[in-house]
Amino acid sequence: MMAALKRLLIGRPLKSEGLAEEKLGKFKALAILSSDALxxxxxxxxxxLLVLMTVGFTALWYSIPISIAVLGLLTILILSYRQTIFAYPTGGGAYIVSKENLGVPVGLLAGGSLLVDYILTVAVSISAGTDAITSAFPQLHDHRVIIAIVMIAFLTIMNLRGLTESASILAYPVYLFVFFMIALxxxxxFKFVTTGAPVTPPTSHDVAISGISLYILLRxxxxxxxxxxxxxxxxxxIPNFKAPAAKNAAMTLVMMGLVxxxxxxxxxxxxxxxxxAPRTEETVVSQIAxxxxxxxxxxxxxxxxTALILFLAANTAYAAFPLLASxxxxxxxxxxxxxxxxxxxxFSNGIIVLGVLSALLVVIFKGDTEGLIPLYALGVFIPFTLSxxxxxxxxxxxxPKGWGISFLINTIGMITTLVICLIFLITKFSQVWMIFLFLPIVIYCFIRIHRHYQxxxxxxxxxxxxxxxxTKGNLIVLPVAGVNRVVLNTISYAKSISENIVAVYVAFxxxxxxKMxxxxxxxxxxxxxxxxxxxYRSIIKPLIKFIDTIEWKKSETDYITIMIPQFITSKWWHNLLHNQTSLFIRAYLFNHKNVTISTFPYHLKR
Structure with a gap:
């Protein structure tokens, strides 16, 4: 039943030779990898606007120069990451660049920041998509967490179906959003040029105001x-692109920047x-529309x-998190x-882990987008700077030849993104302080995992x-509960391995x-x-004491194998009717260093 459900949700397995067919062209990649940015x-x-409104409605004049500054930073980042694509065509972005040029600890900081950011990407995007739905249908506001979790489950299943299939389906809503935004x-x-602006609050906002602090502008x-x-x-x-991967990735990046x-x-x-002016109950895009x-x-x-693109923005993380984790x-x-x-x-395990962690984050923050965005933005600007x-x-x-221009572009990008990081730390410290606790823990885990594997x-x-x-001798210890066909077959098998066999019966x-x-x-x-x-009616303790005695007396050339007879019932619920002593014996002996545990299954027919 579970296998049939898995096939229904995920689809039939694909051969390893079909990996090349799972690569993305520019337009599908633009939809999948740009959905977060778009x-x-x-x-x-x-x-x-939320920050500027803390000063007053007249401060909204500054939204235009601030937006132009953001656009300038976008241009710098596009040029910088375009160079990274050609320099490191195997992918990995900030993690690979930082690890190879700044050292392993810095690379782990970049990689850890990106992994955390991708989890936040899913949580923020899904929460924002839920906000868009509740703006149109306020009666759903109290159910936003449930809506968010359902959408995370949907995206997880879609990505488990494979990159190409998910891209083919999810590309339509992305381009539909672009079409409606252009139309809006x-x-x-056109409406502003022909009829003027709609009725606005009486306070003028068409000129700069005096007294606004640099702190507010930076925030x-x-x-x-x-x-x-x-x-x-x-x-x-980059590895997800069709060949030539680097060229297609660079073109996709430029297209994303323009849009x-x-x-x-x-x-x-x-x-x-x-x-x-921003409102709690309605988004800015909703008001403009x-x-x-x-x-x-x-x-x-x-x-x-808008709700669809916000939901599907999480798909960027589903494409990038598993690849970086691998x-x-x-x-x-x-x-x-x-x-x-x-x-x-x-990379199914990465997809599932991403879905579970992001859903947990949505539950913890109760779908509050505004509370997640500062952490989300800082988590990506740290890798920006390191890259x-x-x-x-x-x-x-x-x-290399002409390296001066490339060096200048990356220098401007580094200084700009570093300034953004500092601004976040200074202006939103109360919202992002936890990253100073979480990232060191993540990096420490990376180091301990690496040390373990070494x-x-x-x-x-x-x-x-x-x-x-x-070649060594093998002493087989056979725990038995009586004389039956399971024991008969187990002894027959044990004799095919070794002539040195001892059966053990624990009597109360x-x-x-x-009688035995x-x-x-x-x-x-x-x-x-x-x-x-x-x-004391314990089977485990006498058996363990016996094994320890044998292990102490045995020669250094002998193995000890505990062969446990066990019958397998024909129906799952039959297991509930039998004493699972063999499971306890196996679990207890599992950590015993000097014995080998073997189970001989006997399948019951009825």
Whole structure:
């Protein structure tokens, strides 16, 4: 039943040879890897306005120059990451760049920041998508956490079906959002030019005001930079592109920058000329759409497409998190399970872990987008800064032809993103302080995992010329509960392995011991029976004491194998009707260093 359900949800398994067919072209990759960045159009401008409104409505004038500054930073990042793509065509982005140029600890900081950021990406995007739905249907506001978890489950299943299939399905809502945003911006500009702005609050907001502090402006700028999250995803996921992968990834990155910059500036302009002020119960995009089209069919179409893109923004993380986790696992900084491809050739374990952790985060924060965004933005600007610094050192070290221009671009990018990080730390410290506790813990875990794998490798390593397998004797200890066919078959199998076999029976009283010994002598299977007395009705303790005695007396050339007879019932519920003593024996002996545990199954037919 479970296998049939798995096939229904995920699909039939794909052969390893089909991996090349799972690669993405530019337009599908743009939809999957840019959905995070494009979705920030729905809340980037709003984050700027939320800060400016703390001063007053007149401060909204500054939303335009701040938006232009954000656009300038986007241009720098696009140029910088385009260089990273060609320098490191195997992918990995900030993690690989930092590890190779700045050292392993810095690389782990970049990788850990990105992994945390991808978890936050899913949580923020899904929460923001839920906000868009509850703006149109306020009666659903109390159910936003449940809606968010259902959408995370849906995206997890879609990505488990494989990269190509998920891209084919999820690309439509992304391009639908782009179409409606272009329609909204062009219609809004046309309406403003022909009829003027809608009615706005009486206070003028068309001129700069005096007295606004640099602190407020920097807070607004750093909040607006949340629109730049997801820019790095393309450079991390180069292996997911069709050949030539680096060229296609670079083109996709430029396309994403053009679309994102145009939509972000368009929404910021309309919010300014319409005099939009952020509200708790309604998003900025919702207000612009209502002012432009009224609350008719077009308004609900825009809200639906906005909700979809915010939900699907999480798909960028589903494409990038498993790939980055697999790279770090290959470097032995994460569990090896992240390197395993599932039935549909995706890194299934990474996809599932991402879905579970992001759902947990949504529950903890109760779907509060605003509470997650500062952590989300800082988590991506730390790798931005480290990546640019790593590229600066690379250019200075190898000095290829024309390296000066590349070095200058990365220097400007590093300084700018470092300033953004500092702004976040200064202006939003109360919201991001926990990252100083969480990231060191994550990095410490990476180091301990790596050390464990190194220790295991050192302990298991052999010299192929000196270390050769030897021949040793094998003493088989066979715990028995009586004389039956399970014991008969187990003894037959044990004799095919070794002639040195001893059966052990644990009796709770003298009568039981005498009856067992008489029955065993009558049967005479050619195996010696040792009867142990248990005054406290425990099977485990006498058996362990017997094994320890044998282990102490045995020669150094002997193995000890505990062969446990066990019958397998024909129906699962039959297990509930039987004493599972064999399971307890196996569990107790599992950590015993000097014995080998073997189970002989006997399958019941009815």
């Amino acid at each position: 979705s920030s159009v729905a809340y980037g401008t709003e984050q700027i 911006i062009l219609s809004g500009i 607004a700028f750093s909040s607006g930079c949340s629109a730049l999250t997801g820019v790095e995803a393309v450079s991390n996921a 994102l910059g145009s939509l972000f500036m368009g929404i910021s302009f309309l919010a300014y000329v319409y005099g939009i 209502a002012s432009t089209f009224g609350r008719g069919l077009m308004y609900y179409a825009i809200q639906a497409s 790279m770090m696992a290959n470097d032995k900084f994460m569990p090896r399970m992240f390197t395993v491809r599932g039935d549909r050739l995706g 640019q610094t790593g590229m600066m050192r690379r250019w200075f070290k190898i000095k 220790d295991v490798a050192a302990e298991l390593r052999i010299d192929t010329k000196l270390d050769l397998p030897g 009283d003298d009568d039981a011991a005498q 010994e008489e029955k065993w002598d009558e049967w005479n299977p050619g195996v010696r029976l040792v009867t142990l007395k248990s005054s």
